[in-house]
Structure formats: structure tokens, C-alpha cells
Amino acid sequence: MKSWLPFTWIAATRFLREGRMQTMFIISGIAIGVGVIVFMSALLTGLQANWIKRVLTSQPQIQLIPPDQIARPLRLGESVVELSTVQRPSQRVVSIDQWQKIRDRMLAMPEVTGVSPTMAGSALAVRGAASRSISISGVDPATYFKIVRVPDYIVAGVARLTNQDIIVGTQLAVDLGAVVGDKLNLRAATGVSVVLTITGIIDLGSKGANERVAYVALRTAQSLMGVVGGVTTIDITIRDIYAAETLAQQIQASNYVQADSWIATNAQFFTAVQAQNTSNTMIRVFVALSVAFGIAAVLVVSVIQRSRDIGILRAMGSSRRQVLLVFLIQGGLLGFVGALVGAGVGTVGIIYLHATLHEADGSELFPIILERSMYISTILLATLTGVLAAAAPALRAASLDPVEAIRG
Amino acid sequence: MAEELLRLEHVCKFYNQGTPSEVEVLHDINLALNKGEFLALIGPSGSGKSTMLNIIGLLDRPTSGALIIKGQDTSDLNDTAVTGLRAHTIGFVFQDHHLISAFTALENVEMPMLVERGFRGADITAHAQELMKKVGLEAVQNNMAANMSGGQQQRVAIARALAMNPSLVLADEPTGNLDTKSADSVFELMREVNHELGTSFLIVTHNLDLARRCDRVIEVVDGRLVR
Numbered sequence A: 001m002k003s004w005l006p007f008t009w010i011a012a013t014r015f016l017r018e019g020r021m022q023t024m025f026i027i028s029g030i031a032i033g034v035g036v037i038v039f040m041s042a043l044l045t046g047l048q049a050n051w052i053k054r055v056l057t058s059q060p061q062i063q064l065i066p067p068d069q070i071a072r073p074l075r076l077g078e079s080v081v082e083l084s085t086v087q088r089p090s091q092r093v094v095s096i097d098q099w100q101k102i103r104d105r106m107l108a109m110p111e112v113t114g115v116s117p118t119m120a121g122s123a124l125a126v127r128g129a130a131s132r133s134i135s136i137s138g139v140d141p142a143t144y145f146k147i148v149r150v151p152d153y154i155v156a157g158v159a160r161l162t163n164q165d166i167i168v169g170t171q172l173a174v175d176l177g178a179v180v181g182d183k184l185n186l187r188a189a190t191g192v193s194v195v196l197t198i199t200g201i202i203d204l205g206s207k208g209a210n211e212r213v214a215y216v217a218l219r220t221a222q223s224l225m226g227v228v229g230g231v232t233t234i235d236i237t238i239r240d241i242y243a244a245e246t247l248a249q250q251i252q253a254s255n256y257v258q259a260d261s262w263i264a265t266n267a268q269f270f271t272a273v274q275a276q277n278t279s280n281t282m283i284r285v286f287v288a289l290s291v292a293f294g295i296a297a298v299l300v301v302s303v304i305q306r307s308r309d310i311g312i313l314r315a316m317g318s319s320r321r322q323v324l325l326v327f328l329i330q331g332g333l334l335g336f337v338g339a340l341v342g343a344g345v346g347t348v349g350i351i352y353l354h355a356t357l358h359e360a361d362g363s364e365l366f367p368i369i370l371e372r373s374m375y376i377s378t379i380l381l382a383t384l385t386g387v388l389a390a391a392a393p394a395l396r397a398a399s400l401d402p403v404e405a406i407r408g
Numbered sequence B: 001m002a003e004e005l006l007r008l009e010h011v012c013k014f015y016n017q018g019t020p021s022e023v024e025v026l027h028d029i030n031l032a033l034n035k036g037e038f039l040a041l042i043g044p045s046g047s048g049k050s051t052m053l054n055i056i057g058l059l060d061r062p063t064s065g066a067l068i069i070k071g072q073d074t075s076d077l078n079d080t081a082v083t084g085l086r087a088h089t090i091g092f093v094f095q096d097h098h099l100i101s102a103f104t105a106l107e108n109v110e111m112p113m114l115v116e117r118g119f120r121g122a123d124i125t126a127h128a129q130e131l132m133k134k135v136g137l138e139a140v141q142n143n144m145a146a147n148m149s150g151g152q153q154q155r156v157a158i159a160r161a162l163a164m165n166p167s168l169v170l171a172d173e174p175t176g177n178l179d180t181k182s183a184d185s186v187f188e189l190m191r192e193v194n195h196e197l198g199t200s201f202l203i204v205t206h207n208l209d210l211a212r213r214c215d216r217v218i219e220v221v222d223g224r225l226v227r
């Protein structure tokens, strides 16, 4: 017994130690519950962070495109619709009006970290007898590669884009039987055609994208699409990725463009994240409840078993408050120690899972994220749960009549 | 003329008052106990001896009548004041030892002081060790209480009862569960403490031989003092 330890603390730890079996069982129970929480939290945080990282290094956070040009129904009179079939304008490539001015305005915004104008369109890639319809992105590599990390996805060749260069997806290269250094003939709907050299092959992680993706220099795309000096989109990265939607709405309100944020584009992802977080919270609540009932049950029995000890303590001058504390401390300690063990077990579990699971190519499936705040909040929550669960048994112990308690 | 330690005045005790199972356990008890006195309380089982001890020990309150300790009427004291007065005035020795099994013998002796101060201290340990020596158990003072013989446990209980230097030790059948030899030595220990420290003792016993060796014997029958 350390001299600075309060009597209530000493008594609480001694009682727990004497009731070794009960203590071990309840701590194991708490540890399992907390282990599940730690495991789930680390898994979800890792998966979500991984997903967000992928999204943010492969797409801009806000994309500006020309405002939707929907033809309005022709009306002859009051609420009489004469021509009810409305068709969108034909597939001609539309440039953003005065895009240089908008780009400069975007660059002037403090929240914006990168701006890159792009010319997108489609073309036919021909090599020998093979031909494929592809999506062309004409970009300025200096600014665009900061938004979409094309160099990171290179699997062959280099990420170089002069006016005669093209970077293609892996599947497209396979379909066309092309390798780095081969020449491709590109033909656009405008009738323009160019011959480009493959400088790099990229893998974007999805077969659909790898079949169609092709990056060329902005000028090359502009001449292919027949819109010299025009751009179809302006890609933007910003400081606070979660402010994307608000910022997009601001931009749209003050410029003649349509602004799509990554949040709106990936609405499904956010719904999924919400659902995951809700179920994680539910698991936490139910684990906390079962931990609470477990601790309460153990302490209720302990109060009955120790009623004589409590009577002696009271006869020797302990106050009701001291007796109350002795049992509250036991509850808190059970929660705390159980949570510590559980956090250790959960961490070992997630590290083990992480070490065993891999992508097909052997690379890591997702990063594990063990946030200190998650540990602290979980352990605090478990300790608090323990103290609260101990309240009823502790009050019962404190209200014992010493005469009755001693009589047994 | 001996100095009075405490006095029971017209003490009555009812259990389950106002219910059909109401019983009067103590009836108009008047008793004075002097400082340094060594008193035996005898009487048949169920006559109210433990009830009387609990009332004198401030563990229970009389239904009517008063307990006056060192001239102070305890009737109006609240729970906290009673707990404090009890801790400083009275030590308890019970029949079934009633040591706390989660602690060592020495720690059990420290307990009343620990409870009072809230923290441990070298002075507390030193005092407890001194008491363990007095009861002849310094060699086994660090044994767990549960691992000691009945006679040893009762000696520890006496040491614990003395921890706060009480004026009075109440012992409810302290030798009731001991063999004759142990009973005799436990009784002698109490007598010794009584002589050495001047502590008053009130001992409930069925052993008339021991009772005869006390300063005074009082007898309760059916809740009334008969001598």
C-alpha cells in the first residue's frame, strides 16, 4: 500500500483482487466489447480515409463546366405545351465562356489551391486494324498533374505530354496492341486527325477507365475538337475538401458556369459513410450497455457478499460516502482495465488482419489508422460506463445498516 | 469516587414498531458505566444483550430513553456526528472475529485510522505494529486475516478495537467460538489492556467462569436488567 493512496482506492483494489474470478471474467467481457469497438473503428477510419485519398488524388474537388444548355419547351399560350419533347442540343463540344477570366478569379480565391483548364472530348484511336473509341482529356500537365496525380499511376513510360504525346490507360494499350513509343492515330468527329506517340501507360485501378482514358496536351485536344483556345472544364482543388459543396455553390452563384463538387458527385459514398458511422455508433452503444449491465451485475453480487465487510467498515467509522466511493472506484477500475486490455486486443486484431489481407497484386489493401483520440475516447467512455454502472450497487452498499450488515 | 463514562437512561427498544410483529427487546434499562471498569453482561440467548451493545456502541438508537456519553446526550446527534463519536470513543470486538479478509492482519488494525484520515501514513503503521506487539502477534502481522486461527483473529480484533484509543471496548461474545485455552488467553489479554491503558470493557459472555473474573456482572433477562 502506497502511503499517498486514499483508503477508498486501497479498499476498492483489494476487494477486486480478492474476488479474482469475478474480476477476471468481467474484465474479459469488457475487453471483448472494447476490442470489437477498437477493431471496427480502426477498420472504418482506415477504409474511409483510404477511399477519400483515392478520390482526392484522382479527381478534382470542384469541376466547372459550361452551364447546362437545355432547350425550353416552346409555348404557344398559357400553360399549353405545344412541343412536349425537349431535346438537348447536339453533342457539339461547348467551351466555357471567357474561361481565362473565370480561371483568374478562381486563382484569386484564398480557399483554392490549384486550377487547371481542360479540354475533354471523344475520339477514335486507330492502330493498324484495331480501333477504339476513347475519352480525350487535353490538359496542361504543369497544373493538372497537381490535381490528378497522373505520374503516380504510370506503370510504363513517363508522364510527359508535349503536343505530340499521349498517355493511355493499360487496357486501351492492350486492346490496341500498343506499347510505349508506338504511334497512335486519333480521329475526332470534327474530321481532324493527328498522329501521337505513346509516352506513358497508366493504371487508374478500374477496367472501365483503363479502357477509355487518354491524356494529351491541351493544345492537341483543342485542335482535335476544333475549339481552338477553348476549354470544356476547369478543375479546381481546394484547401478544405469538406467545404467543396459550399464553395461550389458560391462559385456557381457568381459565375456563368456549373460547379460540381466531389461531394455532390460522390453522394453515394457519403451515404455509405453515414450508414457505416451510424452502425458503428450503434455497436458502441450496445457494447457500452452490455458492459454496464455486466459491471452492475458483478458489483450487485459483490455488495451482497461483502455486506459484513461493509458493516465492519461502517462500525469502524467509515462514512457512507467512503463506502459509496469504494464501489464506484471498483466500477471505474473494471471499465478502465477492461478497456485497456480490449484496446490492446483490438489493435493486435486489426494489425493481424492488415498483415494478412492484401490486394491481388500484393500491395496493402488499406492503411490502418489508429487514432489516439479514438483510444482515449473509448477508454474514457468505458471508465465512465463503469462508474455509472456501479452507481446502483454502490448506493445500496452505502445505505446498508451496519447492525444488519454485521449480523449477516 | 469513579468517573462516569456513559449512562443509559430509561432505554427501551422496539423492533418493527407499529407493525403486528412489534417486539419490545429492551425495557426501561438504566445503567451507568465508569471509566476503567471491566463489566460482564450475561443473560440467556435472545434476551437483548447484543441490542444493548449496539445501542451503547452507537450502531443503533433506542426507541425511547437516552444514551449519555461523557455527559453528552447522543439523542440529537446526526449520522455524521454519531459516526465520528463512535470512531473515537468505542472499539468493537465481535463473536465471529469480523476481520476484513481482503486485508492483512496489520492492515485490519490500521483500518480505523485509515478510514478516519483517508490516507495511509507511517505513524498509522507504527501504531498498528505497536498494537500487534501488545497482542503478541508481531511475528504474523503480515499474514492475510483469513489465514489465521480463531484465537489469533480475535487478538487482531482486539488490537483493531484499540487503534483509536477508545474509552470503551464493546465485546459481543468475544470468546464464544474459541476453545477454553484460547478463550482464557483472549480474556486475559483484555484484562491486561484494561489494567495497562485504563480502557473500559463491556463483555457479553455465556462463560460464568470468565464473568466472575470481571469487576461487575450485570444480567439481562427478557429485556430487563435483573442485577
Ligand SMILES: Nc1ncnc2c1ncn2[C@@H]1O[C@H](COP(=O)(O)OP(=O)(O)O)[C@@H](O)[C@H]1O
Binding pocket: B015, B016, B023, B025, B043, B044, B045, B046, B047, B048, B049, B050, B051, B052
Ligand atoms: N432487527 C430485528 N428485528 C426484529 N427482531 C430483532 C431484531 N434484532 C433482534 N431482534 C430480536 O430481539 C431479541 C433480542 O436479540 P439480541 O439483542 O440479539 O439478543 P441476544 O444478543 O441477547 O441473544 C431477539 O428475540 C431477537 O430475535
Ligand SMILES: [Mg+2]
Binding pocket: B049, B050, B051, B172
Ligand atoms: Mg447476541
